[in-house]
Amino acid sequence: MHLRPRLIILLTLAVWGTMLHAQKDTLPPGIGEDDEFQQQLIEDVLANTEDETDEFSFNAAFDLLETYRRRPLNINKATYEELEETLLLSPIQIGQLIDYRDRMGGLLSVYELQVIPGMDMESVRRLAQFVRVGGDLDDAKIPLGRMLAEGDRELYVRWQRRLETARGYELGPEDGTSYYLGSPDRIYTRFRQRYSKNLSFGITAEKDPGEAFFAENNKKRGFDFYSAHFFLGNVNRTVKAVALGDFAVSFGQGLILYTGFGFGKSSQTTNVARGGPVLRPYTSVNEASFMRGAGTTLAFGDKLELSVFGSRKGRTANLITVTDTLDVEAEDLGVTSLNISGLNRTPNEVEDRNSITEINYGGSLRYRANQRLQVGLNVLGTNLSQPLNLNDQAYNRFFFQGTDLLNASLDYRYRYRNFTFFGELAGSDNGGVAQIHGLMMGLDRFVDVSLVYRNYGVDYQALNARPFGETSGGRNENGMYLGLELRPGKHWRVNAYYDVFRFPYLRFNIDAPSEGHEYRFRVTYWQKRKLETYLELRSETKGFGTDGDESVFTNLDPVVPRTRFQARLHFGYKINSFLEWRSRIDAGFTDDELNGREKGFMVYQDLHYRPRGAFSFSTRMAFFDTDGFNVRFYQYENGLLYNARVVPYYNRGTRAFFLVRYKGIRGLTLEGRIAQTFYTDGTVAGSGLEETGLPRRTEMGAQAIWRF
Incomplete structure (x- = not known):
């Protein structure tokens, strides 16, 4: 390590230490409490999915930050995946941080981050409240008894209701089967105990509006949805994670399985790669996007890691039933669709609730040569207790049907200086192929660029895929994305992207191959925690279908x-x-x-x-x-x-x-x-x-x- 650069760093830290002391009153609010950065990510997610829902649970995305607020992450030991999981830094910034840390032998202070290329003061400010330099125990040596005794506990109780009476609550059995069985109240409760990332256990329960509560079909159950988890991390040098109950699993870039928070096209224009650990505790109330069973991650030395899991849970699905002329008991012939809404309000919805069983099993074998190269081999098997028999429509001709599906993929990430290459190649057992490849570049401390190429085959099949793209599902799409971030001055930031995409085959309500393009341009001016204003222009052009009946192949609109x-034009000013x-x-x-x-x-x-x-x-x-x-x-x-x-x-x-x-x-x-x-x-x-x-x-x- 050279003495002169270190001396410069020490002088810089002395100056910024004084400034930090003067800015104590301007630290950001608690997680979930009006943080502009988090708000923008959530806003982007729902706007891009074109979902009209007015709620979005982001516990899984930002809950980790509350853990690090209480027990900060050691920035000198943090892995690439741990830094990536915070969502506060781009992969380009993470790579530059790790390179600097390795070159200098560690950081002396959190505010030494500012001298790293690509780290603006806003990024440092966001990260500083969740990390520290040294001072922690070896995670693998903390006994379970201590974690139980010193863990943080939290209890949530939430009630929500719409005051106007909707039509579904005024109807009853005399009006048929389309009426709500329960009250308009939404009731949510959660207990959780955790110690850093090493221990987490708890239970979550929720009743949606219209669902019965200790009545009708839930007379004994009470809440309509329950979720419980027990998660241990860094048990010892070999056992890196143990998950029991409900948990989240993510492989590679999401081509076969991804249940975490993944960046898509957002205001973070160069942050386009999926990441994070394979196994995580699950604490949300999405009733479809999780696994229920057991999983573990094992380390074989410093370079090889194996994660395996098995899951069995009920799935809500639309059953196909027939009865013979003697009016005997109905025979199940399969399901026409898998429901992901989690709503069980009407008699028809209750009848479909957990009507089939879904079994998932798989694993991920990961090789890490160092902090620069990582390769993963992923396998996922899915079994449905009833065959999926889709209604005969032109757009779903190549969708998965049947009971068993097998997926496999190979993903990679490689960093060379300021270049990060990433991607995944996946296949399904019907012969379908999907692939995504990307490059993130830190050209200098003022310019970052990202490129993403994707080609998801028309016949590629995956029930749990969620990769980067214009649409969800990872099929019938190819495209090229270019993202750019400029930091031309101390208080200025420019973000832009351009994406061109094509759908080679029909889509829902789109009765022909189509194509499109999208651009987004934002220029932001900010001053510490005093002022933030930005101007944004955004445009998207793509095909849409006109009205018509697409139930037969000869009638295409x-x-x-x-x-x-x-x-x-957005303006925020701290008076x-x-x-x-x-x-x-x-x-x-x-x-x-x-x-x-x-x-x-x-x-x-x-x-x-x-x-x-x-x-x-x-x-x-x-x-x-x-x-x-x-x-x-x-x-x-x-x-x-x-x-x-x-x-x-x-x-x-x-x-x-x-x-x-x-x-x-x-x-x-x-x-x-x-x-x-x-x-x-x-x-x-x-x-x-x-x-x-x-x-x-x-x-x-x-x-x-x-x-x-």
Whole structure:
């Protein structure tokens, strides 16, 4: 190690140590409490999936940060996967950090991060509150008794409800089988104990709106969904992880299996690779995206690691049944689809609940030559207790059908200086092939570039795939993505990407091969924790299908291109240490041959009051005016802690919410929230069983969190 560079670092640290002391009052809020970076990621995820849901549970994505807030990660020992799992740094930054750490023999202080190429002060500020330099025990030597005694415990109890009565609650058995069996209340509770990443166990229970609670089909069960887990990490030098109960599994780049949080096309334009550990504890309430059984990760020396798992769980599916002319007991012929909504509200939905059994088994053998090269061989087998027999439609001709599916893949990651290569090649037992390959480059301390090529075969089959792409499922798509991040000045950042893609075969409601392209451009100006403002332009053009019946192959409807454009101006200003004002204007249009040009705009004002005292609050007033759902603006809303909300604003109306938190009792957080959408153009809120007959929708919620 050279003395002169180290001396420069020490002088730099002395200067920044003084500045840090002066900025103690400007540290960011707690995880899930209005952090702009996390809000943007969540907003991107739902906007890209075009999902109209107004809730998104991101416990699995950011819950780890709460662990590191309490017991910081040792930055001098952290692996590539551990740093990647925080979601706070790009793979380019992680590679540069590890190279610097190896070259200098470790960091002297967290704020030494700022001298690493590609690390701007905003990235350092985000990371600093979750990491430390040294001072920890060897993870493999911490006894279980100590982890149980010193672990952090937390209990969540949450209640939510829409105040207007929807049509599904007014109907009953005399109206057929399409009515809600339970109340409009959503009830959630969770207990969890954990010690860093070494121990986690707990139980989660949830009742969705419309589901019965200690009544009807849940008379004995109470809650409709339960999840429990027990997870041990770093048991000893050989056993790196043990998972029992419910857990998450992720292989490679997601071509055969991925149940974690994965970056897609987002404002983090160069962060495009999947990553993280193979096994993780599961604490969310998604009723389909997890494994239930047991798994373990074993290390054979320093370079070889094997993860294996087995899972057996019930799956909600639409059964095919027939009876003969003698009216004897129905015979099951299979299922037409697998349901992932997790909703069991009506008699029909309850009948399909856990109607089949899904068994998954597999493993991942990983070879790490060093921190630069990693290769993984992954295998996944799936068995359904009833055959999947899809309805005969043109678009699903190549989809998986039957009871057994086998997938295998080979993934890799290799770093050479400032270049990181990654990818995965996968196959299914019907002969289908899918592949993705990428390159992330740190050209200098001011410029990062990412390239991603993907080619997912039309006949490739995987039930649990979630790779990078325009659509989900990892099939019938090929494309090329280019992402760019520039840091031209101390307070400036430019993010942009361009993606061109093609779908060689038909898709749902798209009765011909189609293609498209998308670009996004954002320029951001920020000053410490005082000011952040950005201008963003975003456009996507791709084919969409016109109305028609595609149930037979001879009746295919024309596909026309549709362009969606959106411009956004966002402004956030911290008036003082406890009061922040945010403002946003969105304007855009959708244009196609069938509907012509549809336009709209949205504007909101937020106020966030977070003093040192017991009470804090966030509130919003928004106005929107669009020509319909085709011109919609997805907006993040501050929700109850760990209960993020992204709501699409469309038609004409107003949207407001008020959230209050109380932390006056040690270890206890109390929250209340009310929100309302009011349509001034007379639009009726909801549709089908969710229709209220009123031009408004009001939601209330309350939550208690006890940490002890």
